[in-house]
Amino acid sequence: MIDYTKLPIFSSYNLNANFYDEIFKDNNEVRKIYKSLFNMFNEYKVDDFELLNEKAKSSFLNQGITFQVYGEKDTKEKVFPFDLFPRIIAANEWKHIEQGALQRSKALNLFLEDLYHKQSIIKDGIVPMDLIASSKNFLQQMKGIVPPGKIYNHISGTDLIKHSDGKYYVLEDNIRCPSGVSYVISNRAALKRAIHGAFNDYPTYNVDNYAENLLMIMESVKPAGVDNPTCVVITPGVYNSAYYEHSYLAKAMGIELVEGRDLFVENDFVYMKTIYGPKKVDVIYRRIDDEFIDPLAFNPKSVLGVPGLFESYKKGNVCLVNAPGTGVADDKAIYTYMPQIIKYYLGEDAILNNVHTYHCSKPKDMDYILNNIAKLVIKPVDESGGYGISIGNKLTKAEIEEVKRVIKSDPRKYIAQPIMSLSTHATYIDDEEKFEPRHVDLRTFTLLGKDKEFVLKGGLTRVALKRGNLVVNSSQGGGSKDTWVLKK
Amino acid sequence: MLARVANNLFWMGRYLERTEHIARYVNVNYFSSLDASNDVSQSRQFVLKSILFMADDIVCDDEKVLNENDVIYDIGLNPKKTYSIFSCFKSARDNASGSRDLLSTEVFESINSLHHYILNYSVEHFTNKGLDEFTTHITKEVAVLRGRIIDTLMHDEAYAFISLGMNLERASQIIRIINTKYIDAESSKSKLHEDFNTSPEWITLLKCTQSFDMMKRYYKKTPTSANTLEFLILNPLCTKSVLSSLNSAASNIKILTHKETLDSTSFLINKTRFEYKYTEVDEIEGRFAECIEEIIAKITDISTSIEEEFFSF
Numbered sequence: 001m002i003d004y005t006k007l008p009i010f011s012s013y014n015l016n017a018n019f020y021d022e023i024f025k026d027n028n029e030v031r032k033i034y035k036s037l038f039n040m041f042n043e044y045k046v047d048d049f050e051l052l053n054e055k056a057k058s059s060f061l062n063q064g065i066t067f068q069v070y071g072e073k074d075t076k077e078k079v080f081p082f083d084l085f086p087r088i089i090a091a092n093e094w095k096h097i098e099q100g101a102l103q104r105s106k107a108l109n110l111f112l113e114d115l116y117h118k119q120s121i122i123k124d125g126i127v128p129m130d131l132i133a134s135s136k137n138f139l140q141q142m143k144g145i146v147p148p149g150k151i152y153n154h155i156s157g158t159d160l161i162k163h164s165d166g167k168y169y170v171l172e173d174n175i176r177c178p179s180g181v182s183y184v185i186s187n188r189a190a191l192k193r194a195i196h197g198a199f200n201d202y203p204t205y206n207v208d209n210y211a212e213n214l215l216m217i218m219e220s221v222k223p224a225g226v227d228n229p230t231c232v233v234i235t236p237g238v239y240n241s242a243y244y245e246h247s248y249l250a251k252a253m254g255i256e257l258v259e260g261r262d263l264f265v266e267n268d269f270v271y272m273k274t275i276y277g278p279k280k281v282d283v284i285y286r287r288i289d290d291e292f293i294d295p296l297a298f299n300p301k302s303v304l305g306v307p308g309l310f311e312s313y314k315k316g317n318v319c320l321v322n323a324p325g326t327g328v329a330d331d332k333a334i335y336t337y338m339p340q341i342i343k344y345y346l347g348e349d350a351i352l353n354n355v356h357t358y359h360c361s362k363p364k365d366m367d368y369i370l371n372n373i374a375k376l377v378i379k380p381v382d383e384s385g386g387y388g389i390s391i392g393n394k395l396t397k398a399e400i401e402e403v404k405r406v407i408k409s410d411p412r413k414y415i416a417q418p419i420m421s422l423s424t425h426a427t428y429i430d431d432e433e434k435f436e437p438r439h440v441d442l443r444t445f446t447l448l449g450k451d452k453e454f455v456l457k458g459g460l461t462r463v464a465l466k467r468g469n470l471v472v473n474s475s476q477g478g479g480s481k482d483t484w485v486l487k488k
Numbered sequence: 489m490l491a492r493v494a495n496n497l498f499w500m501g502r503y504l505e506r507t508e509h510i511a512r513y514v515n516v517n518y519f520s521s522l523d524a525s526n527d528v529s530q531s532r533q534f535v536l537k538s539i540l541f542m543a544d545d546i547v548c549d550d551e552k553v554l555n556e557n558d559v560i561y562d563i564g565l566n567p568k569k570t571y572s573i574f575s576c577f578k579s580a581r582d583n584a585s586g587s588r589d590l591l592s593t594e595v596f597e598s599i600n601s602l603h604h605y606i607l608n609y610s611v612e613h614f615t616n617k618g619l620d621e622f623t624t625h626i627t628k629e630v631a632v633l634r635g636r637i638i639d640t641l642m643h644d645e646a647y648a649f650i651s652l653g654m655n656l657e658r659a660s661q662i663i664r665i666i667n668t669k670y671i672d673a674e675s676s677k678s679k680l681h682e683d684f685n686t687s688p689e690w691i692t693l694l695k696c697t698q699s700f701d702m703m704k705r706y707y708k709k710t711p712t713s714a715n716t717l718e719f720l721i722l723n724p725l726c727t728k729s730v731l732s733s734l735n736s737a738a739s740n741i742k743i744l745t746h747k748e749t750l751d752s753t754s755f756l757i758n759k760t761r762f763e764y765k766y767t768e769v770d771e772i773e774g775r776f777a778e779c780i781e782e783i784i785a786k787i788t789d790i791s792t793s794i795e796e797e798f799f800s801f
Contacts, residue, residue, distance in 0.1 A: 273801035
């Protein structure tokens with residue numbers, strides 16, 4: 001047995017019994033799946049690691065694999081910090097995750113179709129009407145529209161954590177414009193080069209096939225009467241924080257990356273402005289939020305969208321991926337009902353666990369929340385990127401009072417969950433020149449098309465780089481790790 | 489291909505070429521002036537004024553005294569000067585970012601790493617000691633970039649627009665450089681009563697355009713005004729010449745369109761290049777200033793025609 005505490009590079013690795021550590025067991029022994037990799041890492045000196053770390057960083061910077069953090073004026077471009085210690089997911093564990101993620105995506109799709117048509121789930125009393133009626137993401141304009149292939153959430157991102165009991169829990173579903181898949185691919189490319197021989201003992205699934213499958217999914221939902229659909233990706237533009245990802249996906253699929261100004265609508269058909277004149281567009285993977293896709297149908301001030309696009313969509317002349325109005329179903333309040341939603345539409349029990357959620361809109365829950373804020377995480381239901389989250393045990397008295405005031409002023413907007421114990425993983429910390437445990441989560445990517453489905457065998461392991469921090473989002477200073485799904 | 493993206497690629501090509509020419513011009517002029525054979529060419533003021541004129545048509549009075557560090561900063565790293573290497577390359581990179589999905593990973597990486605090099609280059613080091621290091625690095629990396637454009641992009645529309653931009657910009661920059669050195673040769677002649685035809689400025693001119701070795705091999709004698717102008721404007725074998733650039737532009741336009749009507753870009757490019765193909769140097773030498781104006785006007789017309797035919801959807 002290796003006593004890792006004697007190794008200089010792991011000498012400040014302090015296990016915390018409250019969290020599940022992915023590398024070490026409670027008795028300090030390295031878990032079986034990591035043994036070979038751990039032994040390999042031991043052969044590196046601190047200096048080697050620093051060098052590898054620097055090399056990986058500059059390779060991301062030179063390749064322009066960067067993002068922008070909102071609110072920072074001076075440095076617009078940042079490298080998404082990349083950690084060299086990969087996360088490994090065993091084959092049987094992955095099977096469970098994959099089936100669970102797919103099950104959720106399918107159930108959410110049926111839920112959306114129902115919400116915008118018969119609303120049986122409401123009539124049957126499973127999901128309360130006021131939860132839907134009060135959601136700003138429920139788009140009245142989508143009522144009665146049948147999207148090509150009857151698919152709403154073509155792309156779903158499921159955020160999972162491993163709790164202290166060693167089980168996976170879903171933290172949230174992302175079915176508007178889930179991002180991060182390009183980092184899964186670039187992390188793999190970087191790791192393969194950085195750590196020589198790392199994959200020798202690990203038969204790992206490749207992650208390069210995402211774009212190919214995404215294009216197949218897009219082509220499967222082509223409008224009626226189109227033989228060879230022209231597919232495009234629409235981006236808000238070069239200043240968007242996820243522009244690298246947009247350009248990567250367009251390039252990897254071999255299709256055009258357009259901005260709103262490159263498209264126009266004529267007689268309810270969508271065209272792009274090419275060097276040879278107009279060319280009809282059939283399927284649009286839109287990385288623009290609902291509100292901005294069409295100033296005529298939604299926010300009239302939007303300059304990012306295309307006037308008339310929604311009318312064309314309504315008439316079935318173009319397919320939007322994901323469909324507008326999916327935000328109503330990845331609302332964190334709806335999340336609580338996922339086990340019932342899955343049961344209702346698929347007749348199955350949910351494969352992946354849900355975290356218990358308290359609704360500020362329910363008086364009984366609200367009472368509990370107000371009395372137990374220190375034990376809870378308070379989240380706005382409709383924000384993404386980790387914005388607006390309050391973690392109870394990190395708040396001062398004054399901050400707790402402020403949170404109480406805020407949630408009382410708009411109970412529908414907030415939910416609360418017990419503070420979940422995100423698992424920890426060995427993460428190289430620049431300042432310490434050592435590995436330390438840091439909290440991680442996992443985002444998986446699921447694709448749904450007409451008679452097609454795909455789950456990327458890999459995912460984005462996001463890591464909170466600050467000691468003790470539980471928020472892993474890149475906009476909150478998080479980094480990421482390559483994630484290996486083993487074949488056997 | 490999207491009209492906007494084509495426009496981006498075209499201007500990316502133009503700005504890349506412009507960056508390289510400015511870097512090379514500054515480097516060659518500055519360092520060849522240090523031991524120039526006559527006092528005028530060796531004067532710091534003379535070379536600084538020449539650099540500013542080449543980069544941005546800035547005409548300085550003879551009496552005006554320029555600060556060397558200021559001029560070097562302005563031409564190299566001043567983000568507020570549109571003609572600086574910093575600004576030109578930033579424009580190239582902005583245009584590349586807007587068409588990133590069509591560029592190969594290798595091309596974008598080259599552009600991006602050079603962008604970071606320029607962004608992080610110390611101003612103090614540049615103005616005091618780093619002029620050669622910086623400009624040589626830029627020249628070398630743009631050459632690498634050109635190689636990657638040729639090698640890692642499909643020779644389709646995207647490549648055609650980048651190349652068109654580079655070729656037209658090259659023709660335009662060569663003319664600007666010739667014009668500047670022509671004026672330099674004239675002013676040093678008037679002051680020193682040297683023979684205009686054999687002025688050392690012709691050697692500097694050829695070195696500025698990386699054509700000195702080619703020229704020596706072709707003519708096997710010391711450059712004079714006539715053979716230098718002939719080589720840099722009319723010789724189809726000199727890869728930097730105006731005619732060679734127009735010939736390349738004609739191949740580029742063929743990738744984009746087979747339209748050859750009187751109002752097409754293809755017609756205009758071919759008409760212009762054939763005009764120079766059958767021009768003799770005597771026709772230029774006697775009316776040089778006029779000729780320069782004509783060539784610049786023709787290149788501008790071609791550029792405008794490209795914009796109208798392909799970008800202004």
